Amino acid sequence: MKISMIVNGQSHAIELTxxxxxxxxxxxxxxxxxxxxxxxxxxxxxxxxxHVDGEAVRSCSYPxxxxxxxxxxxxxxxxxxxxxxxVQQAWIEEIVPQCGYCQPGFxxxxxxxxxxxxxxxxxxxDNNIINVCRxxxxxxxxxxxxxxxxxxxxxxxxxxxxxx
Numbered sequence: 001m002k003i004s005m006i007v008n009g010q011s012h013a014i015e016l017t018x019x020x021x022x023x024x025x026x027x028x029x030x031x032x033x034x035x036x037x038x039x040x041x042x043x044x045x046x047x048x049x050x051h052v053d054g055e056a057v058r059s060c061s062y063p064x065x066x067x068x069x070x071x072x073x074x075x076x077x078x079x080x081x082x083x084x085x086x087v088q089q090a091w092i093e094e095i096v097p098q099c100g101y102c103q104p105g106f107x108x109x110x111x112x113x114x115x116x117x118x119x120x121x122x123x124x125x126d127n128n129i130i131n132v133c134r135x136x137x138x139x140x141x142x143x144x145x146x147x148x149x150x151x152x153x154x155x156x157x158x159x160x161x162x163x164x
Contacts, residue, residue: 001017001065005071007072008074012031019063020063021063021064022061022063023059026064027050036048036049036050036105042060042061043061049104049108051111054112085111090151091144096137096144098136098137102135106141109131110141
């Protein structure tokens, strides 16, 4: 069977024998995008979080058949070194990562949260960012999420026409 999807702005048609293959393995093993991590394999830890049509999805338990015709964004497509996403920039400025393994999933979950709730409260963060970090960098992540919200809101103000 052939699955067609757009990953980080590029079209891909992938031939698979099992439509229930987790999207994570297609992203990592077939497309070679290693930023999305395998953690638990049970959609519990969030290390594998990416976006499917703008929604945060745990890709380790997301059958690739559901990605047909969808827009997929991985951490590699969120931003880059020359033009980091506000979440990535805030993560750098707040020196969030310790080991760093889980951080791509946290950044992807945060970017999805900020698209829905541009000014999240601590309660919004607690209710929506439910990934797991063994190093316990939650305090730095919370600071970075608030900083990323400020950065993204500033960008949005610049890009939106002034309403008179």
